Amino acid sequence: MGEGKSKRMAKDKRKSPVVKQGQDTGAPNAPEWAAGLRRLYDAVVEEPLPDSFSQLLEQLDRNGES
Amino acid sequence: MADAPGPSASVAFKRELTQVIPHLRAFARGLCGRPDMADDLVQETLLKAWAAQERFEPGTSMRAWTFVILRNAYLTDMRRNRFRADYDETVAERILVAPAAQEGPLHLSDMHRALLTLPPERREALLLVGAGGFSYEEAAQICQCAVGTIKSRVGRARAALTAMMDSGALPRRSTEDAVAHDAIMDELDSTVQAGSE
Numbered sequence: 001m002g003e004g005k006s007k008r009m010a011k012d013k014r015k016s017p018v019v020k021q022g023q024d025t026g027a028p029n030a031p032e033w034a035a036g037l038r039r040l041y042d043a044v045v046e047e048p049l050p051d052s053f054s055q056l057l058e059q060l061d062r063n064g065e066s
Numbered sequence: 067m068a069d070a071p072g073p074s075a076s077v078a079f080k081r082e083l084t085q086v087i088p089h090l091r092a093f094a095r096g097l098c099g100r101p102d103m104a105d106d107l108v109q110e111t112l113l114k115a116w117a118a119q120e121r122f123e124p125g126t127s128m129r130a131w132t133f134v135i136l137r138n139a140y141l142t143d144m145r146r147n148r149f150r151a152d153y154d155e156t157v158a159e160r161i162l163v164a165p166a167a168q169e170g171p172l173h174l175s176d177m178h179r180a181l182l183t184l185p186p187e188r189r190e191a192l193l194l195v196g197a198g199g200f201s202y203e204e205a206a207q208i209c210q211c212a213v214g215t216i217k218s219r220v221g222r223a224r225a226a227l228t229a230m231m232d233s234g235a236l237p238r239r240s241t242e243d244a245v246a247h248d249a250i251m252d253e254l255d256s257t258v259q260a261g262s263e
């Protein structure tokens with residue numbers, strides 16, 4: 001058993017882990033693939049949109065008016 | 067009884083819905099891999115979103131709202147076995163990501179394949195936070211789970227991908243051996259160079 005005078009007060013040292021939103025918390029240093037993941041997503045976002053989508057919305061819109 | 071949304075609300079709804087379509091496609095593609103199936107899923111999502119438009123609260127995030135719908139549609143379809151862990155390389159294959167380590171360039175198709183090896187719930191968490199830019203809180207709302215659960219899933223997904231990249235244990239294309247893989251990469255690189263001239 002440790003002898004020392006328990007000097008240590010239970011210093012309610014509440015460690016609030018200040019986690020910033022959007023910061024890389026899970027990874028120590030942003031891994032190289034992280035940018036690749038975003039590009040994977042962005043590449044699709046930037047693709048030209050097939051007409052079928054706007055056509056579908058137009059059709060739904062027209063149906064709603066009738 | 068709430069009033070039916072006026073014409074202007076409906077116009078705004080349609081405009082906002084139109085704006086999120088590219089994001090829905092990106093999320094869907096990340097979830098199910100195949101572009102054609104992903105687009106089917108987006109169509110399904112648009113139909114459902116349209117039918118439920120009076121439940122959308124103007125001023126809130128259309129992207130988050132529609133992602134919930136897309137996710138639920140995806141899970142339903144998954145249960146019916148509509149999707150397999152399949153992917154299409156034709157688009158991703160041609161796009162190079164910044165050079166990674168000594169292994170040569172990391173291709174988006176490699177990235178996508180690695181992503182598709184993750185369990186679905188980790189994959190979607192990583193997609194939402196790491197690619198879609200949602201906060202943990204938003205992602206938790208979309209996935210209808212606790213924030214801590216999302217954090218844990220994202221953490222595990224990141225660890226798995228990092229391990230995969232570090233060890234070079236990326237799932238290969240249909241060819242299993244690394245030599246063939248390198249040959250394909252070389253061929254691909256010259257194709258890309260030729261294409262950029």
